Amino acid sequence: xxxxxSKLYADDVSLLVVSLDTNPFFWSTFSFPFxxxxxxxxxxxxxxxLLSQLNQIVVIATGCNSCSYIYDSSSDSNHSSEAVGMPxxxxxxxxxxxEFVAKDEQxxxxxxxxxxxxxxxxxxxxxxxxYIQRIFRSGPLHPQPRILCLQGSPDGPEQYVxxxxxxxxxxxxxxxxxxxxxxxxxSAFLQQASYITGGIYYRPPQLDGLFQYLSMVFATDLHxxxxxxxPKSVGVDFRASCFCHKQTIDMGYVCSVCLSIFCEHHxxxxxxxxxxxxxxxxxxx
Amino acid sequence: MPEVRIIAKNFMDMVASxxxxxxxxxxxxxxxxxxxxxxxxxxxxxxxxQMLYIDAQVTAKSLEEWVLPDGxxxxxxxxxxxxxxxxxxxxxxxxxxxSYKLNxxxxxxxxxxxxxxxxxxxxxxxxxITVRLPTLEDLEAYALEQWERFLLRLISPNxxxxxxxxxxxxxxxxxxQLMIQRDKExxxxxxxxxxxxxxxxxxxxxxxxxxxxxxxxxxGVDAAELISFLLELxxxxxxxxxxxxxxxxxxxxxxxxxxxxxxxxxxxxxxxxWFIPTKLATNLSVSLADSSCRKQGxxxxxxxxxxxxxxxxxxxxxxxxxxxxxxYQLPNLIVGGITKESLYNAFENGITAEQIIxxxxxxxxxxxxERMPSVPENVTDQMRLWxxxxxxxxxxxxxxxxxxPSRDAFEGACDCARxxxxxLWEDSKKMHMVVKMEVHPYVRDYxxxxx
Numbered sequence: 001x002x003x004x005x006s007k008l009y010a011d012d013v014s015l016l017v018v019s020l021d022t023n024p025f026f027w028s029t030f031s032f033p034f035x036x037x038x039x040x041x042x043x044x045x046x047x048x049x050l051l052s053q054l055n056q057i058v059v060i061a062t063g064c065n066s067c068s069y070i071y072d073s074s075s076d077s078n079h080s081s082e083a084v085g086m087p088x089x090x091x092x093x094x095x096x097x098x099e100f101v102a103k104d105e106q107x108x109x110x111x112x113x114x115x116x117x118x119x120x121x122x123x124x125x126x127x128x129x130x131y132i133q134r135i136f137r138s139g140p141l142h143p144q145p146r147i148l149c150l151q152g153s154p155d156g157p158e159q160y161v162x163x164x165x166x167x168x169x170x171x172x173x174x175x176x177x178x179x180x181x182x183x184x185x186x187s188a189f190l191q192q193a194s195y196i197t198g199g200i201y202y203r204p205p206q207l208d209g210l211f212q213y214l215s216m217v218f219a220t221d222l223h224x225x226x227x228x229x230x231p232k233s234v235g236v237d238f239r240a241s242c243f244c245h246k247q248t249i250d251m252g253y254v255c256s257v258c259l260s261i262f263c264e265h266h267x268x269x270x271x272x273x274x275x276x277x278x279x280x281x282x283x284x285x
Numbered sequence: 286m287p288e289v290r291i292i293a294k295n296f297m298d299m300v301a302s303x304x305x306x307x308x309x310x311x312x313x314x315x316x317x318x319x320x321x322x323x324x325x326x327x328x329x330x331x332x333x334x335q336m337l338y339i340d341a342q343v344t345a346k347s348l349e350e351w352v353l354p355d356g357x358x359x360x361x362x363x364x365x366x367x368x369x370x371x372x373x374x375x376x377x378x379x380x381x382x383x384s385y386k387l388n389x390x391x392x393x394x395x396x397x398x399x400x401x402x403x404x405x406x407x408x409x410x411x412x413x414i415t416v417r418l419p420t421l422e423d424l425e426a427y428a429l430e431q432w433e434r435f436l437l438r439l440i441s442p443n444x445x446x447x448x449x450x451x452x453x454x455x456x457x458x459x460x461x462q463l464m465i466q467r468d469k470e471x472x473x474x475x476x477x478x479x480x481x482x483x484x485x486x487x488x489x490x491x492x493x494x495x496x497x498x499x500x501x502x503x504x505g506v507d508a509a510e511l512i513s514f515l516l517e518l519x520x521x522x523x524x525x526x527x528x529x530x531x532x533x534x535x536x537x538x539x540x541x542x543x544x545x546x547x548x549x550x551x552x553x554x555x556x557x558x559w560f561i562p563t564k565l566a567t568n569l570s571v572s573l574a575d576s577s578c579r580k581q582g583x584x585x586x587x588x589x590x591x592x593x594x595x596x597x598x599x600x601x602x603x604x605x606x607x608x609x610x611x612x613y614q615l616p617n618l619i620v621g622g623i624t625k626e627s628l629y630n631a632f633e634n635g636i637t638a639e640q641i642i643x644x645x646x647x648x649x650x651x652x653x654x655e656r657m658p659s660v661p662e663n664v665t666d667q668m669r670l671w672x673x674x675x676x677x678x679x680x681x682x683x684x685x686x687x688x689x690p691s692r693d694a695f696e697g698a699c700d701c702a703r704x705x706x707x708x709l710w711e712d713s714k715k716m717h718m719v720v721k722m723e724v725h726p727y728v729r730d731y732x733x734x735x736x
Contacts, residue, residue, distance in 0.1 A: 012327035012330070043399055043400060046398075046399045046400075047334055047337075047399055050319060050323075050395075050398065051323065051330050051334070052323055052330075053323060211338065212335075212338060215334045215335060215337070216335050219331065219334055220331060221327055221331075223327055224327045224328050224331055224356075226353075226356070227328060227352055227355055227356025227359050227360070228328075228331070228351055228352055228353065228356065229350065229351055229352060229353055
């Protein structure tokens, strides 16, 4: 006998948490304008909500200095506004987005003007996972969550540890991280994120048809993924960042106790404090 | 809840069976497209989205390339459904290769919905005209009360205190399916009427709507118009007032029936009147996709076959009376027992043990609902046993053979029947055998060939 309440949610009801890259350094230099990008993305959100009344979308804006929830389709504030209909729903989103970008810029001014080209991916992943955990704990019945990263700016090696931790906790709670990378070079972080969590990593070759890529690949609910032929990752860049100078390295030193990675030889592990012996080459000298 | 799915699916079948012209007319309305889209299987939904901006024909072969070998059967179901509903238009070229294209009307409506958004044909009325609107809780209570009164009328027509003025068109719908009235006797529920009572609200609603539609078709009302209005209604905002004057004459007739059912609440202002959709109406399109809002249960079943129902509703009492003997009734509690006699009564009315069990499980009191199983196993097992007691004899239509010319012919015929899996009984001494009716032609052919 199947228990009745388990059918409350159909198989394909999904909760999509989207991390939206708003990094001004990236968008100002990129050939594809942000306005056009956002119009494709909004149509995609619309289509997700169209598929089922119970589908839910949460959007997190990812700037260079901060992240913020800018839209939640389940919150009531969207319905109470005088304008009914879907575009009105998004006027809310766009307004929040503008506020966020202004605030993010303010935060950037306060800091040293060192050019930070990367977005705060680790922050938005953590926020997405927090949200999903809250949904998990709200009761036995919840839509199937997944995270979608719409990312353009290059990886920030200094976020390596935080991003990897977020990826592993997503893996632990079986939340796939999909990544749609629109920048020119592949992102090693997102490739690893999707590879480890069983999500899809895809870099659309033509941004003019972004909506089609989004609806073809990233609109697929977790239930249908078992039946559809979706893009497979060609190769994953597994390179790590060192803990001492936050640089991406091919080869390095690993602490035998805590597995911290370093680009050069140290006397003592900076993470766990273990004392290393002399390296072979040093002893020979 | 398989019930809702089956009934809702039947409803979509009804939509699918409409003539192409009418279906295309329906798809002019974006909301109907949305409701239809949401009712599709997951894979089909995905295909519609993928094809939404493709104007060219896509061959069946390239569609198949989208799926992994595991999904072929699901793929076929999805495509069949889409073609049935004329969402996909199938064309066969000279090499008899199939290709598909999204129905242009459907495509246009959905694209509009996606980019521009949908606008209902009517705006909610400003709050300065409609002075006192009921709160959402009031509205929900109203809808439930209305629906319960309507069911109560069904189950025991003489128990309704206030003479409810359910229109004749609604009553006709009952009489068609759920009730029979023999001459001079009080109307009685039919088998499906009893089963109807044990379904959950959404299933009941769909069942009823389906009957209502096929009934109005017989009266010469256009089913397409009715369906489009109902689906459109489900996208209205709960608790907002909409002016009745925005409706067509046809819709105004229907809205009265819908108010009787509790789908909308009609209110009369000084000058104008308006209708307020309730949760029942807006749930229509949700439950199409087999997911509904569950209300809190009230029944506790104990291992000693006693049933406690924490409810003040007369309807609940009447439903319990269908399969248990109600012993006493306190202001907020109904106590009864499930006995062999009470169950036999239910079985005679055409209710099955499974239906009773699923009713008890679906309406389990929150305290017991957490437990697995929510209804004690010894009770459910006993109920199934009592039911199977009634079905000791199984009837199968069959043919009896005798007077075989030889033992060889007899054995050959037996083997032939065995091969078709249709030999019910044989007596090799007297050379008699009995075969299932479906197998009779094969055995007869076999014997003819032997001659």
